[in-house]
Amino acid sequence: MSMQLVPVELCKGINGLEKVVLREVRGFSAEVYLYGGHVTSWKNEHGEELLFVSSKANFKPPKPIRGGIPICFSQFSNLGSLEQHGFARNRLWSVDTDPPPFPTTSSNKAFIDLILKPTEEDMKIWPHSYEFRLRVTLGPGGDLMLTSRVRNTNTDGKPFSFTFAYHTYFSVSDISEVRVEGLETLDYLDNLQNRERFTEQGDAITFESEVDKIYLSTPTKIAILDHEKKRTFVIRKDGLPDAVVWNPWDKKAKAMADFGDDEYKYMLCVEAAAIEKPITLKPGEEWKGRQELSAVPSSYCSGQLDPQKVLQSS
Numbered sequence: 001m002s003m004q005l006v007p008v009e010l011c012k013g014i015n016g017l018e019k020v021v022l023r024e025v026r027g028f029s030a031e032v033y034l035y036g037g038h039v040t041s042w043k044n045e046h047g048e049e050l051l052f053v054s055s056k057a058n059f060k061p062p063k064p065i066r067g068g069i070p071i072c073f074s075q076f077s078n079l080g081s082l083e084q085h086g087f088a089r090n091r092l093w094s095v096d097t098d099p100p101p102f103p104t105t106s107s108n109k110a111f112i113d114l115i116l117k118p119t120e121e122d123m124k125i126w127p128h129s130y131e132f133r134l135r136v137t138l139g140p141g142g143d144l145m146l147t148s149r150v151r152n153t154n155t156d157g158k159p160f161s162f163t164f165a166y167h168t169y170f171s172v173s174d175i176s177e178v179r180v181e182g183l184e185t186l187d188y189l190d191n192l193q194n195r196e197r198f199t200e201q202g203d204a205i206t207f208e209s210e211v212d213k214i215y216l217s218t219p220t221k222i223a224i225l226d227h228e229k230k231r232t233f234v235i236r237k238d239g240l241p242d243a244v245v246w247n248p249w250d251k252k253a254k255a256m257a258d259f260g261d262d263e264y265k266y267m268l269c270v271e272a273a274a275i276e277k278p279i280t281l282k283p284g285e286e287w288k289g290r291q292e293l294s295a296v297p298s299s300y301c302s303g304q305l306d307p308q309k310v311l312q313s314s
C-alpha cells in the first residue's frame with residue numbers, strides 16, 4: 001500500500017518553534033517557521049538543500065534566523081529609524097485560515113498562508129495598523145513561490161510607507177565559481193561606499209571580495225549560475241524593482257556571531273526588493289510583491305545553458 005503524501009504539515013522545529021513543512025509528490029519540500037514567517041529550507045527531488053542556513057544560526061527569538069529567506073519589512077537595512085531590516089523577521093506570525101482569495105486560482109496543494117498584524121507594543125515603534133499576508137507555495141515542479149500582500153488598515157486616515165526585501169540566502173558550491181546574470185550595466189547603490197550610485201560595467205557579476213550592492217530597476221528575471229554544482233537558480237519577481245546582492249566575505253563573516261568563519265564561501269544573497277522608491281499605501285490599499293525561485297540543472301561550461309536564453313524565456 002502506498003503512503004499518502006501530506007502536502008502541508010504543521011509540526012515542531014528547532015527549539016520547539018512551530019514550522020510548516022510543504023511536500024510535493026516528486027520529493028520536493030520546503031519548511032517555513034512561524035517565527036519570522038521565515039522559509040528555512042527548500043529541497044529538490046534528490047533531497048538536496050537549495051537554501052543556505054548557517055550552522056551557527058540562532059533559532060531563538062528575538063534574534064533573526066541567519067539564512068533561508070528572512071522577510072525585511074517595514075524597513076530595509078538601516079534606511080529608517082527601526083531596527084536593522086525591520087521587525088517582520090523576528091515576530092511570531094500566525095497561520096491565516098481564511099485569506100482573501102487570489103485573483104488566479106491554482107491547483108497547487110502544497111502551500112501555506114501566514115499573517116502578521118501589529119500588537120500594541122509594535123504600534124509604539126511603527127504606529128500603523130496593517131495586515132501582512134504571506135503565501136508560500138511549493139509548485140509541482142519544485143518551484144518555490146512567495147507572495148506578500150500588505151494592506152493598510154489604519155483607521156486614522158493616514159498612509160504609510162515601507163521598504164521591503166526577500167533576503168534569500170542561496171546555497172552555492174563555491175562563491176568564486178558563481179556568476180550572476182541579469183544585472184549587467186545597471187545602476188546600483190554601493191552599501192560599502194555610503195550608498196553612492198555607480199553603474200555596473202561589463203559582464204556578469206563574479207565574486208572575489210565583499211559585495212553589498214542595491215541594483216536599481218532590475219529586470220524581472222535574474223539567474224545565479226553555479227558552475228561547480230551545474231545548477232542555475234532563476235529568480236522571477238514582480239512588484240519588486242530592486243535587487244540586493246550580498247556576500248560578507250571573510251572579515252565580516254568572522255565578525256558575525258551567528259555565521260561560520262568560512263561559510264561565506266557557500267552562500268550568496270540575491271534579494272528581490274523595493275528599496276529606492278518606498279511603497280506608500282493609503283488606508284484600504286494593498287501592495288503585492290512576489291518572488292518565484294527555480295533551480296535548474298545547467299552545464300554552462302559545456303554550452304548546454306545559454307544564460308541569455310534563461311533570462312529571455314518566459
Ligand code: BG6
Pocket residue numbers: 077084085167191212213244246271
Ligand atoms: C544585506 C545588507 O541585505 O543584509 C547588508 O545589504 C547586511 O548590508 C546584510 O549586512 C545582513 O544583515 P543582517 O541584519 O541580517 O546581519
